[in-house]
Amino acid sequence: MTQPLIEIRSAPHVQAAKTVETIMRNVVYSLLPICAFYVFQYGISALASIAVVTGACLATERFFVGTGTQAGRLSDYSAVITGLLLALTLPPGFPLWMGAVAGIVAIALGKALFGGIGFNVFNPALVGRAFVQAAFPTAIATYTPSFLPGRFTEFIPSTLAWPLMIPADAAVWLKAKHLDALAGATPLAKWKFDGVLANADELLTSLSGHMAVGPSPLLILVCGAYLAARRFMDWRIPLAVLGSAALTAWLLFAFDPARYPNPFFMLFSGGLILGAVYMATDMATSPVTPKGMWVYGALIGLLTVVIRYYSGLPEGVMYAILIANAASPLIEKITQPVPFGRGAILGMDRVKKRASYPLNPGYISREEASAVTPKKRFLPNKPKK
Amino acid sequence: MKLVSYFRGEAFQRGVHPPSCKLTANRKIRRLPFPDRVTVPLSQHIGKVPRPIVRVGQDVVRGQPIARSDEWLSVPHHAPLSGVVEFIGLRPGMRGTWIESIVIRAHRGATQEDLWGRPRDLSQATGQDILQAIWDTGMVGLGGAAFPTHAKLSVPKQAKVHTLVVNGCECEPYLTCDHRVMVEHAADLIAGIRYAMRATGAVRAIIGVEDNKPDAVRVLRQAIADAAAAGVSEEIHVEAVPTKYPQGSEKMLIMALFGAEMPAGGLPIALGMVVSNVGTLAALGKLLPLGQGLTERVVTVTGSGVAKPGDYRVILGTPLKFVLDYAGVPAVDALDARQVILGGPMMGQAIGSLDVPITKGVSGVLVFRREDMLERESRQTYPCIKCGECVESCPMGLNPSTLGMLAAKREYDLMGEQYFLGDCFECGCCTYVCPSNIPLVQQFRVAKQILREKAA
Numbered sequence: 062m063t064q065p066l067i068e069i070r071s072a073p074h075v076q077a078a079k080t081v082e083t084i085m086r087n088v089v090y091s092l093l094p095i096c097a098f099y100v101f102q103y104g105i106s107a108l109a110s111i112a113v114v115t116g117a118c119l120a121t122e123r124f125f126v127g128t129g130t131q132a133g134r135l136s137d138y139s140a141v142i143t144g145l146l147l148a149l150t151l152p153p154g155f156p157l158w159m160g161a162v163a164g165i166v167a168i169a170l171g172k173a174l175f176g177g178i179g180f181n182v183f184n185p186a187l188v189g190r191a192f193v194q195a196a197f198p199t200a201i202a203t204y205t206p207s208f209l210p211g212r213f214t215e216f217i218p219s220t221l222a223w224p225l226m227i228p229a230d231a232a233v234w235l236k237a238k239h240l241d242a243l244a245g246a247t248p249l250a251k252w253k254f255d256g257v258l259a260n261a262d263e264l265l266t267s268l269s270g271h272m273a274v275g276p277s278p279l280l281i282l283v284c285g286a287y288l289a290a291r292r293f294m295d296w297r298i299p300l301a302v303l304g305s306a307a308l309t310a311w312l313l314f315a316f317d318p319a320r321y322p323n324p325f326f327m328l329f330s331g332g333l334i335l336g337a338v339y340m341a342t343d344m345a346t347s348p349v350t351p352k353g354m355w356v357y358g359a360l361i362g363l364l365t366v367v368i369r370y371y372s373g374l375p376e377g378v379m380y381a382i383l384i385a386n387a388a389s390p391l392i393e394k395i396t397q398p399v400p401f402g403r404g405a406i407l408g409m410d411r412v413k414k415r416a417s418y419p420l421n422p423g424y425i426s427r428e429e430a431s432a433v434t435p436k437k438r439f440l441p442n443k444p445k446k
Numbered sequence: 447m448k449l450v451s452y453f454r455g456e457a458f459q460r461g462v463h464p465p466s467c468k469l470t471a472n473r474k475i476r477r478l479p480f481p482d483r484v485t486v487p488l489s490q491h492i493g494k495v496p497r498p499i500v501r502v503g504q505d506v507v508r509g510q511p512i513a514r515s516d517e518w519l520s521v522p523h524h525a526p527l528s529g530v531v532e533f534i535g536l537r538p539g540m541r542g543t544w545i546e547s548i549v550i551r552a553h554r555g556a557t558q559e560d561l562w563g564r565p566r567d568l569s570q571a572t573g574q575d576i577l578q579a580i581w582d583t584g585m586v587g588l589g590g591a592a593f594p595t596h597a598k599l600s601v602p603k604q605a606k607v608h609t610l611v612v613n614g615c616e617c618e619p620y621l622t623c624d625h626r627v628m629v630e631h632a633a634d635l636i637a638g639i640r641y642a643m644r645a646t647g648a649v650r651a652i653i654g655v656e657d658n659k660p661d662a663v664r665v666l667r668q669a670i671a672d673a674a675a676a677g678v679s680e681e682i683h684v685e686a687v688p689t690k691y692p693q694g695s696e697k698m699l700i701m702a703l704f705g706a707e708m709p710a711g712g713l714p715i716a717l718g719m720v721v722s723n724v725g726t727l728a729a730l731g732k733l734l735p736l737g738q739g740l741t742e743r744v745v746t747v748t749g750s751g752v753a754k755p756g757d758y759r760v761i762l763g764t765p766l767k768f769v770l771d772y773a774g775v776p777a778v779d780a781l782d783a784r785q786v787i788l789g790g791p792m793m794g795q796a797i798g799s800l801d802v803p804i805t806k807g808v809s810g811v812l813v814f815r816r817e818d819m820l821e822r823e824s825r826q827t828y829p830c831i832k833c834g835e836c837v838e839s840c841p842m843g844l845n846p847s848t849l850g851m852l853a854a855k856r857e858y859d860l861m862g863e864q865y866f867l868g869d870c871f872e873c874g875c876c877t878y879v880c881p882s883n884i885p886l887v888q889q890f891r892v893a894k895q896i897l898r899e900k901a902a
């Protein structure tokens with residue numbers, strides 16, 4: 062008789078539905094509304110920028126996966142996330158060829174170099190962004206205002222710069238449109254260099270066109286909440302980042318309100334929300350331990366505020382996250398969870414108070430039992446729920 | 447979810463909620479017919495392997511001892527069938543190796559009643575006598591661990607036991623044999639609990655049942671009330687505990703009932719407790735007064751590949767093929783690849799041959815069709831993406847992510863020394879949740895084995 066063919070695998074024989082692909086796909090889904098709003102703000106230049114940067118990331122990923130030097134697959138969507146995030150951090154009128162460079166660097170240096178998905182030490186999108194910030198300091202600091210008339214028909218001139226050419230000056234172009242060049246400054250730059258604070262509604266929704274604000278923080282928070290609710294993202298890290306940033310900013314504000322802006326401005330200006338929700342939570346570059354996540358997030362929040370206040374740069378989220386990325390293995394090492402039953406040994410005993418039964422019955426022999434608990438026997442038998 | 451249970455202080459932290467798939471929860475236990483031949487492996491439990499005390503060609507009656515050992519940590523085996531000993535030698539075992547077994551061919555027309563037994567009156571027996579009687583039944587933990595029951599119930603001199611914890615959680619998906627036993631054999635269970643309490647000197651017994659089995663809770667409470675009315679004086683409680691895998695592990699159950707963490711590396715006895723499984727105690731309650739041996743057990747046969755899933759009373763040594771034939775596993779498409787698992791889906795053992803027999807520790811037989819396996823097979827394995835899912839699901843509070851990475855680097859010593867590999871009890875939660883499809887538990891099993899060999 063032919064034996065049926067039987068497969069042998071090791072336990073467990075069932076598995077939860079969540080896979081790397083589903084996680085990454087859902088992150089991409091949650092980024093789509095943010096991208097759509099970004100395009101709505103800045104028109105076709107933003108669309109072209111997103112497309113080119115993401116395309117560059119995918120092509121680079123394709124190349125490295127194809128050569129076998131990198132783990133993972135193209136279909137795992139992680140390169141799409143990198144591309145979208147990178148595009149969202151660049152100014153809308155960023156020359157496309159520079160965007161492509163950023164995408165290539167992000168995947169090649171930020172990810173493939175370390176061995177691909179899961180092995181990268183730094184957030185790839187931020188590696189790409191840091192590279193272009195160093196390479197093209199003028200272009201990356203040139204913002205144009207949102208909601209320009211004609212943004213869906215006309216590219217921002219700098220977008221279409223030829224490779225290796227200096228892009229057209231946006232200020233000239235803005236003047237031609239009868240707009241103040243300074244309208245293109247980000248709220249943070251405005252605060253840092255001109256001492257002007259943006260309004261709350263402006264910061265939250267990015268809906269009025271006075272300033273070059275990035276993607277709407279409220280929208281990002283909503284999308285992040287979706288991810289966290291479906292457990293595709295850890296809720297601790299954004300909370301820790303925002304909490305510690307708010308706390309630090311608030312302390313400084315309380316110390317000298319004239320010199321430091323209010324914590325609300327700190328939280329909702331610049332890339333802090335995007336960084337907290339989407340960049341800091343990148344799984345591979347953040348600690349795995351729950352306690353570590355708190356520490357890591359708090360570190361990012363603190364560093365962001367410190368860099369914003371005390372360095373020459375208006376924005377500090379990127380460097381804060383990169384530094385925390387580097388510290389993440391160390392954080393993980395010192396925040397290992399306490400194993401079950403070792404709390405007492407490590408001096409952190411966890412005994413739950415509200416248990417159904419006392420650990421010791423209060424009597425130790427049966428003779429005593431009949432003496433002490435004559436009526437309690439069998440009844441009420443714990444109907445308590 | 448986790449947050450809520452943490453603040454409400456229920457159960458243990460972490461753990462997972464696999465779909466329960468208890469297809470057979472409402473079906474009565476049925477008896478599987480007797481096969482023509484049974485194969486009784488000599489090594490069915492933890493401890494010393496007993497030696498055969500019958501010869502080839504000898505007639506045996508059902509219930510008669512056929513193997514025993516004088517070692518403490520060992521129990522006798524009894525003939526599951528009336529018949530003739532046909533062969534004593536190597537036969538395929540469940541872990542793939544061949545192990546020494548006794549093959550008995552049934553006598554045609556034998557009634558297969560339990561003919562052998564030494565009924566005794568245990569009403570005045572001391573704890574020692576009861577332990578001896580338990581040893582005589584050949585009882586081992588029927589929940590799967592197969593640890594000799596008399597050894598589990600005997601209390602060392604210096605220790606004192608006040609509580610018998612009866613484990614009726616059955617947290618493994620698919621399995622329902624303990625559930626059915628609680629519903630259908632509640633009186634036997636109460637009797638068994640009383641014997642065990644006398645053997646250990648416990649003053650109270652608490653039956654922990656997962657709250658997805660409200661009928662079992664109800665039936666047991668009724669049975670206890672009936673027993674009380676009949677003059678039984680022991681203190682027995684039934685407690686519904688939250689449904690969560692692995693609630694059925696000793697440590698987690700004690701956590702749920704008493705809110706106490708069992709110290710790592712310790713036994714429940716350190717807290718004055720002894721834990722036993724409901725199936726074991728129900729079988730004891732039935733066998734002890736009759737003085738009979740363990741010759742059969744209840745096995746859940748289920749899974750998508752089974753046409754007639756159910757809980758079957760199967761005599762020990764029945765070949766798996768016979769069980770599956772009867773339960774309606776379509777054997778016609780013999781080349782159809784499928785997976786057969788002994789035990790539950792989280793911790794069970796996949797087997798490679800249908801010739802292996804049902805032994806004392808087999809609580810379930812799961813058969814999955816090829817179609818069901820496709821999705822899992824198509825999953826790609828990625829490097830660890832450090833999502834932290836495993837850390838948040840490990841009931842022992844380990845860091846499977848780091849452990850897995852160390853295992854890949856073969857840093858076994860580091861795993862044992864700094865990352866508490868020894869605390870892992872291979873529950874499989876980490877592998878269950880891992881989105882990267884990394885076989886973490888398997889790596890841990892290998893690592894533990896290597897460490898054990900190093901230590902030896």
Ligand code: SF4
Nearest residue numbers: 840870872873874876
């Ligand atoms: S198998 Fe081990 S490491 Fe994995 S969840 Fe269970 S106890 Fe933790």
Ligand code: SF4
Nearest residue numbers: 830831833834836880
């Ligand atoms: S669940 Fe898997 S991928 Fe996630 S941290 Fe654990 S080992 Fe890594």
